[in-house]
Amino acid sequence: MHKTIAFIGAGNMASAIFGGMLDGGYPAESIIATSPDDTLLATLRERHGIRTHTDNATAVNEADVVVLAVKPQIMRQVCEPLREAVQARKPLIVSVAAGLEATTLEGWLGGELALIRCMPNTPSLVGAGAAGLYANPRVDAEQRELAGELLSAVGLVEWVAEEALLDAVTAVSGSGPAYFFLFFEAMEEAGVNLGLPRETARRLALQTGFGAASMALRSEHDPAQLKRNVMSPQGSTERAIQYFEDAELRHIVDGAMQACAARAREMAKDFGK
Numbered sequence: 001m002h003k004t005i006a007f008i009g010a011g012n013m014a015s016a017i018f019g020g021m022l023d024g025g026y027p028a029e030s031i032i033a034t035s036p037d038d039t040l041l042a043t044l045r046e047r048h049g050i051r052t053h054t055d056n057a058t059a060v061n062e063a064d065v066v067v068l069a070v071k072p073q074i075m076r077q078v079c080e081p082l083r084e085a086v087q088a089r090k091p092l093i094v095s096v097a098a099g100l101e102a103t104t105l106e107g108w109l110g111g112e113l114a115l116i117r118c119m120p121n122t123p124s125l126v127g128a129g130a131a132g133l134y135a136n137p138r139v140d141a142e143q144r145e146l147a148g149e150l151l152s153a154v155g156l157v158e159w160v161a162e163e164a165l166l167d168a169v170t171a172v173s174g175s176g177p178a179y180f181f182l183f184f185e186a187m188e189e190a191g192v193n194l195g196l197p198r199e200t201a202r203r204l205a206l207q208t209g210f211g212a213a214s215m216a217l218r219s220e221h222d223p224a225q226l227k228r229n230v231m232s233p234q235g236s237t238e239r240a241i242q243y244f245e246d247a248e249l250r251h252i253v254d255g256a257m258q259a260c261a262a263r264a265r266e267m268a269k270d271f272g273k
């Protein structure tokens with residue numbers, strides 16, 4: 001018997017998770033999505049056959065697991081009206097919001113709830129997600145297993161022992177897809193500058209990223225060794241890598257990820273009031 005999962009907010013992240021779950025065989029009738037946008041909900045019903053509601057409390061009343069997937073800025077105004085429904089039913093709460101702390105969310109929902117904070121990413125849509133999870137002390141072994149199962153259906157799941165580490169997960173994998181998309185954009189542009197048709201440059205860049213990640217995931221060697229294997233002495237790759245190192249790419253990546261994690265911490269204060 002599948003648990004009924006209600007996604008409060010059916011935007012980019014929620015649709016990536018339930019899209020991946022549906023592709024993995026999760027029954028459409030066990031998934032509910034909510035949105036203020038009727039047209040979006042009609043499209044979701046038509047495309048996926050899932051259940052939808054414009055009223056969040058109605059969705060909570062029917063759910064075993066409630067996934068909070070609205071923007072952190074509006075989370076409080078979405079959670080507080082759900083207090084009564086949540087307290088009556090005590091479903092497992094899973095928040096995918098960046099920054100917002102478990103105790104803050106639990107408080108907005110009336111307290112004493114099993115709550116998991118999850119930092120997923122959008123490649124969940126193609127079953128290649130990566131998520132960090134933290135469970136508050138009220139989450140029991142069965143609920144932990146359930147959340148792990150749901151998310152591992154759409155990708156890698158890593159539990160973290162301390163909630164604060166979710167800000168680091170945000171910097172690595174939550175926001176990470178955007179870094180790679182930026183890199184792909186830059187590679188495409190550089191390929192065009194070197195004379196390739198844009199579509200050819202894009203396809204080659206994307207397939208190379210996919211190939212490098214697939215290979216690294218399966219290899220017994222670490223990425224540093226795999227990189228050295230591409231660098232023939234006095235060859236072309238050596239020049240490119242030297243250029244990256246001289247431009248302090250590692251320092252740039254470290255700075256960007258520190259900024260990302262710092263913003264996640266700030267968001268807890270800005271939007272957790």
Ligand SMILES: NC(=O)C1=CN([C@@H]2O[C@H](COP(=O)(O)OP(=O)(O)OC[C@H]3O[C@@H](n4cnc5c(N)ncnc54)[C@H](OP(=O)(O)O)[C@@H]3O)[C@@H](O)[C@H]2O)C=CC1
Pocket residue numbers: 008009010011012013014034035036037056069070071072074078096097098119120121122174175
């Ligand atoms: N995008 C990403 O890669 C990741 C996002 N996250 C987290 O996921 C959460 C959602 O982000 P994302 O999916 O990008 O944002 P989106 O804006 O794409 O999705 C949020 C959705 O919530 C809807 N919404 C607004 N008000 C309500 C309401 N009262 N009740 C129900 N739904 C409502 C919005 O509708 P409308 O647009 O009509 O207002 C929108 O469709 C955030 O908390 C973010 O931190 C976490 C990891 C990665």
Ligand SMILES: O=C(O)[C@@H]1CCC=N1
Pocket residue numbers: 098170174175
């Ligand atoms: O940019 C954000 O705030 C969200 C969290 C991780 C990815 N997107």
